[in-house]
Amino acid sequence: MEAPYLSTPRFVVRPSGTDDAGAAAAWLPLPFPIGRERGEATLREANAAPWGHQDPLDLLVCRRRDGVVLGAFRLTGVAGRTGTCRLTVGPAVAPDEGDAIRGDLIPVIIGWMRDELDLMTVGLWLPSDDDRSIAAAESAGMTSAVRLREHVARPGGRVDLLRYEILGRPWTVPAADDRPTGESRGEVRGDG
Amino acid sequence: MGNVIVSGDRLCLRPLDREDATALATHVTTETDTVMVRGRVPVSPLAFERWIVSLDATSPPPGISVAVCLLDEAEPGRLIGVATLRNIDWVNRTAETGIGIYPATRRGQGYGAEAKHLLLSYAFDRLHLHAIHATVWEPNTRSARAILRQGYRPAGRTRWTDPRDGTYRDTLFFDLLRPEWEAAHREWRARRSAAPTVTDAGMTAPASGPSRTGEPA
Secondary structure: OOOHHHOOOOEEEEOOOHHHHHHHHHHOOOOOOOOHHHHHHHHHHHOOOOOOOOOOEEEEEEEOOOOOEEEEEEEEOOOOOEEEEEEEEOOOOOHHHHHHHHHHHHHHHHHHHHHHOOOOEEEEEEEOOOHHHHHHHHHOOOEEEEEEEEEEEEOOEEEEEEEEEEEOOOOOOOOHHHOOOOOOOOOOOOOO | OOOOOEEOOOEEEEEOOHHHHHHHHHHHHOOOOOOOOOOOOOOOHHHHHHHHHHOOOOOOOOOEEEEEEEOOOOOOOOEEEEEEEEEEEOOOOEEEEEEEEOOHHHOOOOHHHHHHHHHHHHHHHHOOOOEEEEEEEOOOHHHHHHHHHOOOEEEEEEEEEEEEOOEEEEEEEEEEEHHHHHHHHHHHHHHHHHOOOOOOHHHHOOOOOOOOOOOOO
């Protein structure tokens, strides 16, 4: 069930299903152990609304070669047209592969949210020591907007939490003369 | 007064009860301040009942909302607001703060500042959080000034978060670390001792967040 417009030669992006219940450590952005039963309940709750109305929306990241779930993007606020996303990479993913996910997919997801979903703003929260994600965000045209000091705990210390963002394209309102017949000010559209 | 989780000079914080739903719905539905909210929307007591019941649904909770009540002898226990810690990150020990004081006639009397100090005391001393942040909708300049007075530092802005009056407006971010709060708290206590009527008008109004209906900012 790959979303081809979000996938790359190395990674598949797709919605989740009950078969993913046993891989919660990879897709859930929490450090707590989540068993299969709780994982399935979480997935059902996370997929409650069809037709693109789900908020937050979780999209899984899988290795194309063998289909293993490696992580997930969580998109929030899309309905309000100010979307934010976070990337979770599973704790068992090798560092090189995690960096590859960030480098390949962050520009794709950000570009899709801005240009196809046509959001006013797109934001991405990142720890300040995640150099690969920061580089990917900047390559997607994002700039640093917010720095929350010491908001991320690391072994032996703390680092800042950054919000990168990119603005949508400015909207334009067509002049009245350019509107299709029947939609100019003062006219009433009939129903038939 | 029972079930108080933290108490100050004039106010206390206690858990919200289902019986508070009507008071909250009345306050929100009769809101007179148009600057502090991004559009007023009437809300039913049923919606607040459902929300209050949901506050206890998970443990540890992703957010904590409590009632701000008067200790005043004339009106003991009267609910005048809601204090919120939202988006609590129990692993990284962070959260976002919000205070709403109702009705508007209660604002500008220092209640918001005292409620915020009680909330921060609870966050840092009881929950042992490490860092706090807050957001303010850009047009709400009173809230921004008040947050700075409480020791928060500017952390940036997210642009175009809401359209209003034909233009896009931003949301301002502020953050606060424990040592900064401790210093600000000492200063606030000293100011209150010197002038018990010190006010902090900007602390009282909703400014940002997912709700458009007066949710604590």
